[in-house]
Amino acid sequence: MKVLSQFSARPAMDGDGVNIRRVADFTNTKFDPFLMMDEIKSDDEQDFIGGFPPHPHRGIETFTYIRKGGFEHRDHLGNVKAIRAKDVQWMSTGSGVIHSEMPLADTDEGLHGFQIWVNMPAKDKMRPARYQDTSETLNPEVSNNTGATLRALAGDWEFSGQEKISAPIQGLAGGAAIADLDLGPDAITELVLKQHDFVGLYLYQGTLSSTHINTGKNTDRDNNKEAKQYIEGQYLILDSQTLLQMQAGSDGAGLLLFAGKPIKEDIVHMGPFVMNTQAEIQQAVEDYQAGHFGEIPA
Template identity: 35%
Template sequence: MERKVQTKIKGYRTVDGAGVSLVRVLGNQTMEEFDPILMLDSFDSTNPKDYIAGFPMHPHRGIETISYLSRGKMVHRDTLGNEEAISDGEVQWMNAGSGILHEEMVPAADRLLGVQLWLNLPAHEKMSQPTYHSIKKEEIPEVSFDAGKIRVLAASYKDIQGYKGEHWPIDYYDIHFDQEGSLELSTEMDDFVMIFTLLGDVIVGDTLIEEKTAVRLTPGTSIHLKSHHTPSQVLFIRSKPLKEPIAWAGPIVMNTQKELEQAFTDLQTGQFIKEKAQY
């Protein structure tokens, strides 16, 4: 049974952080429809003034942030003592868990191109130990097909294994199509499946999806993707819906209003960080 387009969300230009111009695609208006993906921001600029102010130190609790840079550079620093950079084709994966402060600074590059996802955590993992992991180019398997390639950013493609998250299952592929490329992927019937058109337009089934658009697909066992006259780059995400209540304010996502209020009380009273840096 082939999956079709269920919901289509076109991104819009906004500003976040200390003045970073970005395309916001998913947010608190789409959190139920795209469960467990809470947010998707896309970066695409050849003007460093759009992004070099970066994202100064700020808190998170209850989510994982997954940043993928197809082009450019990002420098991460956090209260666990991590300080590391990712660049072209690499991934920054942070579990905020019980609470973390971090910053993401974005040095000038010829082009900044990528996305950040917020992956919701299940209730029993909301207060898990925070962690940070960078996935370097050499750790990302690439699989060629007739008209392009798949970069396995997370989990697996067929028998090819990439990085595996620890808290909630997610398959994450960066799919590159040649000018007339096409690909069919298999899925379990009830998986949550979405795509995001990072570069170029693609056709899903018989529906044209424009660049910088997120699409949730109907249930099914397969998906057919095809580039639309030009080379394109598509991010494919497969996961399981959490189907849990969401209490969300700013950078913190919990299950109840009481938990949310406790998080902000912890911030105000210096109790937010449960795990200290290890030196």
């Protein structure tokens, strides 16, 4: 794989004192069509017990994926859903959503999950909100013979020359696609992602090496070449036109894959609002203060 840029997730705090790791760019749009990725990963409930009390959004799509533990989602549209391990939830907030995400009462063995923000094009930022989750639907998985398993979370994916798999959630802004890739110890895998203009990778567990796999299944390690090593917490922007080849370390690896088409529009960001102009941000604030976003039913 060819790495164009490399970033490290930074400690941050959001909601009611929730400790997270964050990768974000609201200025140079390096991750376009994506804006931000937050990771919650802790076995100590004090790191997340406060959750995310009611708050608004406008102009973005939020995509939540849970690997361990769970949240209860509530919004002003009347949706009340428990999102647990392997579930995903998508809100295309459009003109406005108020929602909350609070840890489930039975989340007593820790929490590991992600919230990803996807930008919306100007033409869609004021459309009605949409909501979908997979609490009653399985996200499809496909494995290869080297110990790698890909779980499609959004969009369509082709893995190791096998038949395309499609996630239940489709139609994200910017043609965004998201997948969870689990690599066993020393597992090798490759993906062709030439159909996407943007491809990113976040390593949330283990270590990873970039490799050059030939028909004999030799790697950089086998050829005594220097393979670049990546560690947990790193976010890589990749050349989508180069075959994505990688190998996990001896303890395996877990990573999120991001793909899509850049929207290439001006971004003005303030807290939970992402619009195209400062005037639109000010209007969002005024609309929220005036109660136009509604409220979560009791």
